[in-house]
Amino acid sequence: MSIVSTVKQQATPPSPLAGRLPTQSLLFALGEGTFMTGSAVFFTQIVGLSAAQVGLGLTCAGIAAFLAALPMGKLVDRFGPKKMWAVSATGQAAMFAVWPFITDFQGYVAMAVGMEVIGALGGAAHGAYTIDVLPPDERVRSRAYMYSALNVGFTLGSMVGGFALAFRSNNVLHALPWFTAVVFLVNAVAISRLPRAPHDDRTPEERR
Numbered sequence: 001m002s003i004v005s006t007v008k009q010q011a012t013p014p015s016p017l018a019g020r021l022p023t024q025s026l027l028f029a030l031g032e033g034t035f036m037t038g039s040a041v042f043f044t045q046i047v048g049l050s051a052a053q054v055g056l057g058l059t060c061a062g063i064a065a066f067l068a069a070l071p072m073g074k075l076v077d078r079f080g081p082k083k084m085w086a087v088s089a090t091g092q093a094a095m096f097a098v099w100p101f102i103t104d105f106q107g108y109v110a111m112a113v114g115m116e117v118i119g120a121l122g123g124a125a126h127g128a129y130t131i132d133v134l135p136p137d138e139r140v141r142s143r144a145y146m147y148s149a150l151n152v153g154f155t156l157g158s159m160v161g162g163f164a165l166a167f168r169s170n171n172v173l174h175a176l177p178w179f180t181a182v183v184f185l186v187n188a189v190a191i192s193r194l195p196r197a198p199h200d201d202r203t204p205e206e207r208r
Contacts, residue, residue: 015134015142017133017134017194018134018138018141018142020194021145021146022146023149023190024187024194025153026150026153027183027187028150028187029150029151029153029154029156030153030160030183031179031180031181031183032153032154032157032180033155033157033158033160033161034164034179034183035096035161037157037158038161038162038164038165042173042176043108046100046170046174047102047104048103048104056109057105057108058112060112061109061112061113061115061116062116064116065117065119065120068116068117072084073124075121075124076124076125076128080196081124081125081126081197082125082129082191082196084122085125085129086188087121087125088121088125089122089184089185089188091118092115092119092184093182093184094181095115095118096177096181097177097178098111099111100174100177129194130142133194160179164176
């Protein structure tokens with residue numbers, strides 16, 4: 001019984017909040033994994049880009065994310081991590097919803113850069129929120145649950161994206177970003193229902 005109790009204790013999140021946070025990780029990875037699985041085919045077959053253009057656009061987006069890291073962190077400090085996390089998820093949902101209307105390389109680069117910048121905001125806000133809201137003795141176990149949820153989400157997303165590719169239909173490929181947009185929007189709603197972190201209740205001056 002002691003072994004069973006130990007296993008059960010290890011499998012149980014240390015707090016109700018630690019049990020809710022992996023949901024956001026799962027939703028994020030489900031949406032991201034779904035689109036990323038079919039993204040190469042989407043960009044080349046739907047948008048009409050070459051492989052070189054796709055690679056160049058991703059490079060530009062990566063540089064933009066690097067440059068945006070510090071400004072996005074300052075936004076989180078000014079407006080609070082929970083609010084900025086929800087804003088980022090909503091913004092990413094809107095970006096994915098626009099993907100079906102991109103028809104050229106310039107639009108692709110602009111959208112890729114925009115998504116990475118908004119994603120940088122979400123990453124900074126998520127990190128600040130979890131560090132702020134979780135007690136020190138719960139952080140390691142809670143993060144382990146979130147990483148596990150990420151793995152599950154990316155696996156499920158890859159399955160959904162692979163299933164869409166199996167149809168070999170442009171109509172199904174067009175639906176991939178719409179599906180991802182809905183998942184990110186659901187995630188934004190779920191984030192907005194999380195409890196406020198101590199950092200959220202401070203004034204901008206106190207955060208600075």
